[in-house]
Amino acid sequence: MEKIILLLHCLGITPGYRGYRQLILALILLRQDEDLLCDTMDLYHKVAYFSNSSQTSIERNIRTLAERAWDVNPSLLQKVAGYPLDAKPTNTEFLSILLSYAQREGELPWPSDSITPIRN
Numbered sequence: 001m002e003k004i005i006l007l008l009h010c011l012g013i014t015p016g017y018r019g020y021r022q023l024i025l026a027l028i029l030l031r032q033d034e035d036l037l038c039d040t041m042d043l044y045h046k047v048a049y050f051s052n053s054s055q056t057s058i059e060r061n062i063r064t065l066a067e068r069a070w071d072v073n074p075s076l077l078q079k080v081a082g083y084p085l086d087a088k089p090t091n092t093e094f095l096s097i098l099l100s101y102a103q104r105e106g107e108l109p110w111p112s113d114s115i116t117p118i119r120n
Contacts, residue, residue, distance in 0.1 A: 003105045004098070007080065012072030019061025022051050023098075026062065030099050037099075040092055059091065066094035 004027070013020060026047050030036055036043040044055040044062075051058070069077050070088040078085045081097045089097060 004102045007076075007098075007101060010073060010076055011069035013065050013068055017061070017065060017068070019058070019065050022047050022053070022058055022061055023065055025050055026058075026095060027099055027102055030095060031102070034099070037092060037096055040095075043095075062091045062094065066091060069094070 001024075004024075008014070008020070008023075013023070015021070026043055029043060029046055036046070040059075041055065044058040047053075047058045048055045066089055070085075074085065077089070077097070080101050081089070082100075
């Protein structure tokens, strides 16, 4: 997880953001089932359950992080994506970029069968 956390930091995404842990959880869930990229509402629902939040909040928080990454370091985000980005990536594109990076770097562990909810 060190490389993905360093990447997030270089993109301006730090633990101070409400969606930071939610983003990491989304990436772990995507590692388990990449089909969730095709149904982000289901992904948001699962992340919301585990983080004791709402789907709408998860979607907004991830969108905020994508905007932050684009504003802070668009060249790094494009380098990680491996293709030119003409504008801020959508949530799905942002998640896909990070998931591909994490998989290339061997960064995401396979989650256990029981992920314990984060209760705030």
